């Protein structure tokens with residue numbers, strides 16, 4: 001089973017480190033990132049604001065800003081390291097093989113071009129397509145995402161927010177990519193439209209078997225839509241595994257904190273946020289990046305970055321990077337008490 005999964009990896013990221021060069025020095029935005037995404041998988045990437053989620057997506061897409069440097073690592077798409085191919089191959093792989101849906105559908109669409117024409121242009125940038133085939137493709141894509149095909153002649157301002165986001169999904173699907181990366185794709189939309197779009201995205205994903213990475217702050221969205229979750233903190237992946245298992249029995253204190261911070265409708269449970277904020281990425285941190293905020297931290301946490309521990313589980317493998325992960329079950333019982341978090345002293 002494990003061998004099969006190895007073979008079916010669409011994307012494999014190994015030992016990835018990314019710095020941003022700033023006037024004050026290098027900020028370590030991604031540190032030792034390793035993971036694989038398999039065909040047909042939906043994986044959620046969660047973490048607080050500023051923890052490096054967008055940086056990871058931009059690195060995969062090859063669209064880091066100028067001051068962003070990949071200092072080491074590999075990003076393999078179907079076994080080919082994207083960091084070693086020439087710019088033209090990279091450009092083709094982007095969109096044709098990995099498409100990105102961003103937070104703002106409005107920004108992704110040109111206001112003065114008809115929506116259908118924009119989709120055709122996106123396809124033409126990668127392969128020749130005649131008018132008849134183009135019209136048929138747009139018709140089919142609009143049907144796929146649940147927008148009446150005749151609306152392809154409209155301009156973006158004639159669409160509602162939800163329709164625009166569906167049009168952007170249609171554009172992402174136009175080249176039948178192997179993978180779609182979605183960065184907070186529905187944050188600007190109301191919950192009902194968000195649910196409808198995700199329901200459609202799940203159906204399309206089951207039919208077309210593309211892999212999906214969903215970046216979000218919203219753990220509930222991941223619980224509803226993703227089979228697997230990766231939790232990121234200050235540029236490192238601290239935990240990953242089957243979503244249900246991670247949410248039912250988290251093994252990293254940060255994941256426990258994130259779950260505690262979610263308010264549950266109709267529940268008496270009071271959400272508690274984790275006191276403090278992520279470390280300054282310019283600082284040299286030898287140990288665990290969460291140590292400063294962690295109630296379980298001891299001196300080893302300050303001195304040594306924990307290794308990634310892989311644990312076999314019923315739903316697949318789990319990974320956790322914590323020196324004290326074996327105490328997680330006991331800690332989770334105490335963690336709903338805010339005093340437990342407040343009592344953290346700098347280790």
Ligand SMILES: Nc1ncnc2c1ncn2[C@@H]1O[C@H](COP(=O)(O)OP(=O)(O)OP(=O)(O)O)[C@@H](O)[C@H]1O
Nearest residue numbers: 020027029048049050051052053054055056065281
């Ligand atoms: N161009 C840049 N130059 C310098 N630092 C940057 C740059 N872009 C991002 N950063 C820093 O890198 C870190 C990771 O940022 P990133 O945007 O990847 O986080 P994020 O998890 O996607 O946040 P959000 O959820 O708010 O979008 C942050 O500390 C951020 O300030």
